Amino acid sequence: MATMEVILATKIEGLGAEADLVTVKAGYGRNYLIPKGLAHEATASNRRFIANLQAARAKREAEELSAAQEVAAKISGLTVDLTLEVGQGGKAFGAITNQNIHDALTAQGVEVDRRAIELEKPIKSEGEHEVIIKVHPQVEATLKVVVKENA
Known part of the structure; x- marks a missing residue:
């Protein structure tokens, strides 16, 4: 070719x-x-002319990094409350996924990519959970997710 x-x-x-x-x-x-x-x-x-393009690239990357740091600071100060349906015997119906967390963040006015929310596996238990959100390749934020059971 x-x-x-x-x-x-x-x-x-x-x-x-x-x-x-x-x-x-x-x-x-x-x-x-x-x-x-x-x-x-x-x-x-x-x-x-590569030098001109490299200057524009450096400026864009610096702006993206500062915007990501602002979003990470905003996320780190938030707590997301979610409910999990539970039947008799404490068996959970469904789970809390990154889509649920994304929807809760969007409702609070924070816009992040759903795929940036790193959940090892869906949350199926009540309590406080810490979720890592990769806002930028160099910036991570930790979000506190509080899951309550709804019988």
Whole structure:
């Protein structure tokens, strides 16, 4: 297969961030990335402009990190109260999943990705549980979840 090197102009999930020099299939680069303005051909003159793209990337990453730290601080101060349906004999019907936690956070005005909530397994018992939320690759927050039984 024919490949080509391109310089990414924007962050593309699964491929790289701006100012990255990546190798892609020639058709993908010529027919999609370059015409849409998502990448530039890696010519000698274009390689000189990588510094400008790297500056924009550093600024964007710093903004994302500070926003993630603000969200983490907000999450760390919260307590989420959830109820778990319990039948006779203390047997739980269902469980508290990351979707339930996500909905409770959204109701409190905190928006995080559902997949960022790291539950080892669904919660099936009452009490206080600490849940880790990975807000950013470098930032984690701990959320206190209080589960009460509802007979």
